[in-house]
Amino acid sequence: MSQIPGESGPSARKNEGIPEGLWMRCPECEEMLFRKAVEESLHVCPSCDHHFRISARTRIEQLVDPGSFEEQFADIEPADPLKFVDKKAYKDRLKAEQTKTGNLDAVVCGKGFIKGRPILLAVMDPTFMMGSMGSVVGEKITRTIEAAADQKLPLLVVSCSGGARMQESTLSLMQMAKTSAALARLDDAGGLFISLLADPTTGGVTASFSMLGDFIIAEPKALIGFAGPRTIWNTIKVELPEGFQRSEFLEEHGFVDFVVHRKDLRSEIARLTDFCTAK
Numbered sequence: 001m002s003q004i005p006g007e008s009g010p011s012a013r014k015n016e017g018i019p020e021g022l023w024m025r026c027p028e029c030e031e032m033l034f035r036k037a038v039e040e041s042l043h044v045c046p047s048c049d050h051h052f053r054i055s056a057r058t059r060i061e062q063l064v065d066p067g068s069f070e071e072q073f074a075d076i077e078p079a080d081p082l083k084f085v086d087k088k089a090y091k092d093r094l095k096a097e098q099t100k101t102g103n104l105d106a107v108v109c110g111k112g113f114i115k116g117r118p119i120l121l122a123v124m125d126p127t128f129m130m131g132s133m134g135s136v137v138g139e140k141i142t143r144t145i146e147a148a149a150d151q152k153l154p155l156l157v158v159s160c161s162g163g164a165r166m167q168e169s170t171l172s173l174m175q176m177a178k179t180s181a182a183l184a185r186l187d188d189a190g191g192l193f194i195s196l197l198a199d200p201t202t203g204g205v206t207a208s209f210s211m212l213g214d215f216i217i218a219e220p221k222a223l224i225g226f227a228g229p230r231t232i233w234n235t236i237k238v239e240l241p242e243g244f245q246r247s248e249f250l251e252e253h254g255f256v257d258f259v260v261h262r263k264d265l266r267s268e269i270a271r272l273t274d275f276c277t278a279k
Contacts, residue, residue: 022036028048028221029048043058044261049261051198051199051222053127056123056127057108057125059158059198060121062265063112063269064121065114065116069110072111072147078135084167100128101127105128105136106124106128107125107136109143111153115266116270117269119154119269121144121155122155122156122157124137129162131160131161132161133165133204134165135168135172138176138178138179141175141179141209142182145182145183145185148191153191154193156194159205159206160201161201161205164176164203172204180209192273192277193213194213195209195213195216196219196269197210197216199223200223201222202227203227206225215257215272216256218250218260222246225244229244
């Protein structure tokens with residue numbers, strides 16, 4: 001006799017006690033993966049090395065020494081000066097993202113230690129409106145850059161963003177000049193800036209601070225570029241080379257210095273810090 005939907009039986013009992021969300025599918029190799037194993041691998045696929053997108057706070061936990069991170073500028077809140085509305089009012093969209101992520105905006109900044117080396121960090125959060133850069137993101141990154149110059153500490157910015165935030169229009173585009181000018185002052189002061197590019201790093205973020213590092217590191221196969229491949233095709237009708245806008249292609253063509261696996265990032269950042277700050 002066939003099992004009636006909703007009726008208890010052997011097939012229904014077989015799945016009892018198995019919590020939801022234990023398994024996940026890799027978008028690259030399409031393998032079914034045990035979620036805990038992926039998390040233990042720093043959110044990297046054990047089968048194909050696909051680097052999953054991670055939140056800013058997860059990134060910070062992976063990079064800094066345990067218990068060493070001190071968050072800064074956490075009280076800066078976004079506004080809605082344009083009263084922008086698309087499918088949803090911007091102020092409502094912000095509230096929903098803040099509730100979902102527990103952050104006020106799309107970057108977390110602070111001071112920590114990486115393998116015992118003190119460093120200032122600004123880490124963009126792709127879980128908050130795809131890491132888009134508005135006024136708060138630009139302000140917090142600028143303040144972190146200025147703190148690095150004042151305290152004579154290395155600076156690490158982790159970019160993971162869809163670009164400038166359209167809901168803030170020109171105000172978001174102004175952050176490109178603002179962050180770049182702050183980096184120029186850091187450079188004049190002899191400071192070290194390490195830029196880490198994660199998937200994706202696009203739009204106004206790529207066109208400003210993320211590509212101004214003394215060292216530019218990228219995670220494997222990260223999408224890095226100003227406009228996406230589809231936009232380029234629709235605009236100039238040019239077939240792009242294979243792997244175009246991926247980190248390996250950019251390393252080969254001199255736009256990225258190193259492509260580094262997530263498990264090696266702490267060691268690489270510590271090595272670069274030692275190389276540039278040794279007396």
